[in-house]
Amino acid sequence: MTVNRRVLAAVLAAFIVVAVATTNAHHSATMFEQTKTITVEGVVKEFQYSNPHSWLLVDVKDKAGKVTTWGFEAEGPSTLQRAGIRPSEFPVGTKVTMTGRPMKDGTPAAIWVLAVRGDGKRFDPREGFQVK
């Protein structure tokens, strides 16, 4: 390969969207299901925008009217920012449908896979690992 072709390949590589492992960088994700997902609907209780992981807390009401707070874990602020997920996107009371990989032990917590807000806007934290 010539030098020019090599440089071109490197430039292209820098712009390629890179899919990264779904494990969390601070701790193993082994306490979560690896393939099974759940989807719940609720309203935002709190957005803990923090390192090393952020938590979106969502109040979910069942048919009997009982409210359970679910936590959805994602990466820290800089990665979320790169995914277009800012604190202002999820004010308290925002209607949201959350998809995540739940904890194996039944605790109402999951890895945040996708959030779809009431207005239809979608938020995928893994987009924050894209190299662009």
Add this chain to the structure above:
Amino acid sequence: MRTKLLIATMALAGATALLVSTIDAQDPGETRQRMADLGRQHKTATDLYEALKADANGGRRLIPARLPDWTGVYTRARGGITYDPDQPRGGPPTAKLTPEYQARLTRRIEMADKGVEWDPISTCAPPGHPRWLTEPFLKEFIVTPDQTWLVNEMVNDIRRIYTDGRDHPPEADRYPLYNGDSIGFWDGDRLVIHTNQLRSGIYQRRNPDYTDQVETVEIWRKVNPKLIEVDVWVYDPPALVEPWYTKQSYAKLDDQGKSLRIRYWHCGENENNSVVQTEGGSTQFRDFTFTDQDNAQGGRP
């Protein structure tokens, strides 16, 4: 005798120079093989570093008016959280391990496949070098004449590379450090680094262990306006049968809106992230502040 030694050293340096200078024109597979061979030609990281330094006539000193432009915010371009970006997908790490360390790696992967996994940085310890190279968040590289700072956002992790001509501390005064002691020199637009005095650790999850005898040689180079590449040789005789060569790379992120900032990273700021190692050796959250169950039990386990 001294003359013969000098001639041999010069010959080896010459061979190293020829190898490094012709590598740019090779295809990636061929380049990887040649760089791995370069590592094998030197018994220790110090030997490789000194050969590269001899080839560069001792290296040059940067002047403030002509510093390489490594400004910007970068992130790892390839590899996810696998140490070797060229590790085949689904395949094992590419290191050639001693039997003891191969057995450790095999067991780690087997246990992870069973859902039993623990990462030493879960307690907020820094990853340490050479794992530093793999961490997936934001990075900045700050070049000055006497030092280059390699900054990793996670846990405010800075590697200081001294390029002012100093040597490592005397061997009798060395003690294990997370990021070790790094000295370097500039060879044209290449920053050559030797790091020793490191602590033991892991390259990444599902990757091998390294010992406190680990040392590295790195050649950092900005290959185009968007990419910095790093040739890395790891020497670690207790764990590696031969030096482990990898090519790491960091992409400059588009920040036209000037919104990217590296903030202070306090790993313990949110108690909902606190995890513990279970009796079985795996990972579990300590407590949540948002579940009635955990709040009533006062934490688990």
